[in-house]
Amino acid sequence: MSRTLSAPVTVSFDYTRSVGPVIGRFLTGLRDGRFVGARLSDGRVVVPPPEFDPVTHEATADFVDLPETGTVTSWTWVSEPVAGQPFDRPFAFALVTLDGADAPFLHAVDVASPDEISTGLKVRARWAAERTGAMTDLVFEPAPVEPVETPTEPVSTSSTNETPAEPVTGIVTPVSLDYTYAASPEESAFFRGLSEGRIVGQRCPKCEKVYVPPRPACPTDGVPTVEEIELSDTGTVTTFCIVNVPFLGQKIAPPYVSAYILLDGADIALQHLILDIPVDEIRMGLRVKAVWKPRDEWGTTIENISHFAPADEPDADFDTYKHHL
Amino acid sequence: MRDVAVVGFAQRQLQDYDGSPQCAELLVPLFAECYEQTGWTKKDIGFWCSGSSDYLAGRSFSFVSAIDAIGVLPPVNESHVEMDAAWALYEAWLKIQTGEVDTALVFGFGKASAGVLRRTLALQLDPYTLTPLWPDTVSIAALQARLGIDAGLWDETAMAEVVNRSLSDAEKNEYAVRAGGSSVADLLARPMFADPLRKHDAAPVTDGAAAIVLAAGDKAREVRERPAWITGLSHFTDGLQLGTRELTRSESASRAAAAVGGLDGVEIAEVHAPFSHQELILRRDLGLADDVRINPSGGPLAGNPMFTGGAIRIGEAARRIWDGTADKVLGHATSGPALQQNLVCVMEGTN
Numbered sequence: 308m309s310r311t312l313s314a315p316v317t318v319s320f321d322y323t324r325s326v327g328p329v330i331g332r333f334l335t336g337l338r339d340g341r342f343v344g345a346r347l348s349d350g351r352v353v354v355p356p357p358e359f360d361p362v363t364h365e366a367t368a369d370f371v372d373l374p375e376t377g378t379v380t381s382w383t384w385v386s387e388p389v390a391g392q393p394f395d396r397p398f399a400f401a402l403v404t405l406d407g408a409d410a411p412f413l414h415a416v417d418v419a420s421p422d423e424i425s426t427g428l429k430v431r432a433r434w435a436a437e438r439t440g441a442m443t444d445l446v447f448e449p450a451p452v453e454p455v456e457t458p459t460e461p462v463s464t465s466s467t468n469e470t471p472a473e474p475v476t477g478i479v480t481p482v483s484l485d486y487t488y489a490a491s492p493e494e495s496a497f498f499r500g501l502s503e504g505r506i507v508g509q510r511c512p513k514c515e516k517v518y519v520p521p522r523p524a525c526p527t528d529g530v531p532t533v534e535e536i537e538l539s540d541t542g543t544v545t546t547f548c549i550v551n552v553p554f555l556g557q558k559i560a561p562p563y564v565s566a567y568i569l570l571d572g573a574d575i576a577l578q579h580l581i582l583d584i585p586v587d588e589i590r591m592g593l594r595v596k597a598v599w600k601p602r603d604e605w606g607t608t609i610e611n612i613s614h615f616a617p618a619d620e621p622d623a624d625f626d627t628y629k630h631h632l
Numbered sequence: 633m634r635d636v637a638v639v640g641f642a643q644r645q646l647q648d649y650d651g652s653p654q655c656a657e658l659l660v661p662l663f664a665e666c667y668e669q670t671g672w673t674k675k676d677i678g679f680w681c682s683g684s685s686d687y688l689a690g691r692s693f694s695f696v697s698a699i700d701a702i703g704v705l706p707p708v709n710e711s712h713v714e715m716d717a718a719w720a721l722y723e724a725w726l727k728i729q730t731g732e733v734d735t736a737l738v739f740g741f742g743k744a745s746a747g748v749l750r751r752t753l754a755l756q757l758d759p760y761t762l763t764p765l766w767p768d769t770v771s772i773a774a775l776q777a778r779l780g781i782d783a784g785l786w787d788e789t790a791m792a793e794v795v796n797r798s799l800s801d802a803e804k805n806e807y808a809v810r811a812g813g814s815s816v817a818d819l820l821a822r823p824m825f826a827d828p829l830r831k832h833d834a835a836p837v838t839d840g841a842a843a844i845v846l847a848a849g850d851k852a853r854e855v856r857e858r859p860a861w862i863t864g865l866s867h868f869t870d871g872l873q874l875g876t877r878e879l880t881r882s883e884s885a886s887r888a889a890a891a892v893g894g895l896d897g898v899e900i901a902e903v904h905a906p907f908s909h910q911e912l913i914l915r916r917d918l919g920l921a922d923d924v925r926i927n928p929s930g931g932p933l934a935g936n937p938m939f940t941g942g943a944i945r946i947g948e949a950a951r952r953i954w955d956g957t958a959d960k961v962l963g964h965a966t967s968g969p970a971l972q973q974n975l976v977c978v979m980e981g982t983n
Contacts, residue, residue, distance in 0.1 A: 309650065310650050310651075311650050311651060311652075313650075316690055318690045322759065324759060324760065326760060330760050330761070333761075334760075351876075353873075353875065353876055354875075355760075355761045355873075355875075357873055357876065361871060361876060380779070381775045381776075381778045381779045381782065382775070382778065383771050383774030383775050383778065383826045383827055383828070383829070384824065384826065384827040385768070385771055385826065386824070386825055386826065386827075387825075389748055389750065389751040389766060389768055390748075390751065390766070391751070391754075391766035392765065392766045392767075392768075393765055400765075400767060400771045400772075400774075400775065401775070402775055402779075402874075402875070410875040410876050411875050412761070412874075412875045413762060413765065413767055413772075413775070413874055413875070414765065415765065421824075421827050426778065426782050441764055442760075442761055442762075442764045442765055443764050443765070478760065478764075480759055480763060480764055482755065482763075484687065484690060484747055484751075484752060485747065485748070486689060486690035486746045486747045487745075487746055487747075488653065488689070488690060488691070488746065489650055489651060489652060489653070489743075489746070490652060491651055491652035491654075491656070491657050492651065492657065493657070494652065522656070522697075522700055523651070523652060523654070523656035523657035523660070523700060523701070524656050524657065524659075524660050524700045524701045524703070525700070525703060526699075526700040526703060526704060526705065527703050527704075527705040528703040529660060529663065529674060529700070529701055529702050529703025529704075530660065530703070531657065531660055
């Protein structure tokens with residue numbers, strides 16, 4: 308048996324970002340199948356355009372259209388791609404300097420092997436059929452060897468070209484990260500106890516407080532809480548809240564009660580649900596007992612306890628839990 | 633300016649730590665080592681400052697849980713940076729300079745093995761034009777390496793020499809997660825991972841934690857016969873856009889070195905270069921003389937826990953002052969893609 312329990316976990320969130328006038332102009336260009344760069348105060352033409360000039364710190368204003376062809380100025384071979392990259396098979400990332408630009412930017416080049424790419428390779432953009440105004444609207448591919456007519460001088464667009472009717476004002480950037488999540492050794496003991504129908508806490512050797520779930524260190528003394536204590540599954544409601552607001556992923560229809568329950572023998576309350584009692588009868592000091600799911604449904608999880616229900620005992624004296632609020 | 637010294641250092645580096653993402657159980661013994669080295673208790677620590685990031689292992693507010701390892705009743709004076717703990721050290725040094733406190737314990741922790749580190753780090757890039765492509769850190773470093781090779785600034789042999797020296801030195805480091813020199817020819821015979829980088833050109837994914845104790849004036853002299861006095865501390869950053877940076881140089885490293893009056897006289901430098909070619913960039917742009925001994929610990933290519941890899945460089949360098957090996961040392965830390973941010977910490981045996 309390994310020292311700790313672990314399980315896969317995925318953390319994901321879609322970031323919705325407004326892009327502002329400069330990046331918005333660049334992304335609008337991508338949506339329309341063209342590159343928009345900027346001429347900086349030092350004369351360099353840069354794509355994507357920075358929002359502010361790196362030297363003068365003035366807002367970028369001198370925009371230029373650039374051709375869809377360029378040159379690889381550095382490259383690497385992604386032998387083991389990770390999720391979300393432009394290809395899910397080996398491919399090249401490259402720094403590509405567009406014709407007429409003075410600085411490169413990073414993107415993917417669609418070649419089948421590292422033998423097909425080299426510094427100096429001429430490439431051109433291959434646009435996606437459906438474009439949204441994002442870096443993922445294109446990849447690069449080797450350009451045909453015959454010369455293509457590209458303007459040698461970038462075309463200034465700041466005064467001549469009209470802004471597209473519906474500029475791109477925002478992007479959604481999905482972020483999803485996969486982890487193997489491990490519990491601490493102390494938390495692992497707690498979850499393993501639950502799989503046997505036991506609630507296991509640990510006592511701090513210095514302050515002698517009993518923590519449940521046990522923590523990697525006593526938050527008062529900063530020492531490991533080594534001594535294991537088996538706790539009763541009966542306890543006292545120290546404080547509670549009535550959940551009236553629905554939210555994503557909610558498992559029980561509101562209103563319901565989430566409470567802090569001070570298990571007998573513990574010095575820190577455990578948060579759990581209180582059911583089997585009208586929400587307007589819930590109160591501090593109420594004695595409650597764990598309602599366990601059927602044994603064949605148990606795992607190494609706090610969900611083995613379905614909820615807590617009134618224990619059919621007189622309420623606890625305030626003095627018995629006043630130090631645990 | 634107050635005289636401030638590094639007087640305590642403890643570390644752990646692990647290939648695959650099986651404990652919690654907040655690493656509190658890993659920090660408890662590290663703090664105990666710091667107390668043992670200083671003869672102090674937590675009451676003697678005026679300020680606590682940590683470096684970590686929740687993205688690394690997917691645990692929210694892990695830096696809050698981690699302070700369980702301190703024991704914070706009554707509450708302690710505490711802060712946190714989402715950077716390598718070397719930057720937490722900078723904050724702690726400033727805090728001591730203000731006169732509010734005389735001592736500080738700086739720590740960092742990270743469990744990089746819980747996720748796919750090179751992918752997670754794509755979140756430190758420009759979120760509009762880079763993160764959507766998920767450029768992994770190894771690929772970005774490889775683009776940087778090739779630029780230098782194409783420009784004739786270094787070659788694969790020079791990179792392999794850095795690796796061979798690092799892994800040979802790492803044999804003497806009990807915390808190294810990768811060690812064992814071979815030969816440049818053997819290293820060059822190994823397959824490419826991210827052409828022109830081989831796996832050994834990149835720091836191994838490392839879990840770990842570290843703690844460093846700072847003290848001012850007489851408090852430092854109480855602890856050590858030869859405290860590692862911080863005589864120069866500075867950090868700078870390069871811009872966000874990879875395309876407009878000159879990637880074969882590290883301007884921010886040059887500026888940081890200039891800000892501390894240059895690095896003349898440094899005998900030993902612990903340089904935080906997570907990729908072999910980046911050590912070559914840093915040696916030049918930090919202005920390190922040819923005879924400076926680089927990374928006697930084995931350096932980051934032997935073990936590089938995220939959020940402590942830089943702080944460990946400072947701790948390793950400080951040890952060379954304590955034990956009298958050197959009179960002037962450098963601890964360097966980097967953060968961000970392709971050496972974007974750089975911090976230098978010069979320490980001397982006399983202040």
